[in-house]
Amino acid sequence: MSTDSWLYRLLVALSGITLILVIAYIVVIQDNRSIQAEINQRQQFINQSIQLGRIEDTLVRALAATAVDSKDDKLRDLLAQNGITINPKTGAPEKAPAPAAAAPAAAGR
Numbered sequence: 001m002s003t004d005s006w007l008y009r010l011l012v013a014l015s016g017i018t019l020i021l022v023i024a025y026i027v028v029i030q031d032n033r034s035i036q037a038e039i040n041q042r043q044q045f046i047n048q049s050i051q052l053g054r055i056e057d058t059l060v061r062a063l064a065a066t067a068v069d070s071k072d073d074k075l076r077d078l079l080a081q082n083g084i085t086i087n088p089k090t091g092a093p094e095k096a097p098a099p100a101a102a103a104p105a106a107a108g109r
Contacts, residue, residue, distance in 0.1 A: 060084055 060079070064086045067075040076086060
């Protein structure tokens with residue numbers, strides 16, 4: 001009978017460990033789903049930002065062309081206040097150059 005009780009205790013212990021692992025797996029899956037939903041929202045925001053950037057470029061080009069065609073100084077000043085200069089020859093907008101970033105440090109080995 002001692003082998004039967006030993007086997008019974010082993011099976012109960014293994015069943016308990018299995019139950020704990022199943023519960024841990026369920027918790028991890030739920031956490032993974034919430035993280036995946038957050039990642040999907042971020043990706044959607046990035047995609048929409050790219051689309052809005054294209055619209056912004058088109059709008060700036062249209063405003064620059066209008067400013068050149070109608071010789072509208074107020075519109076030209078508005079674009080200049082936002083860092084956009086207009087090439088007087090082509091009428092194409094040019095964004096002001098970004099400040100130079102510090103050169104990355106050389107990796108030493």
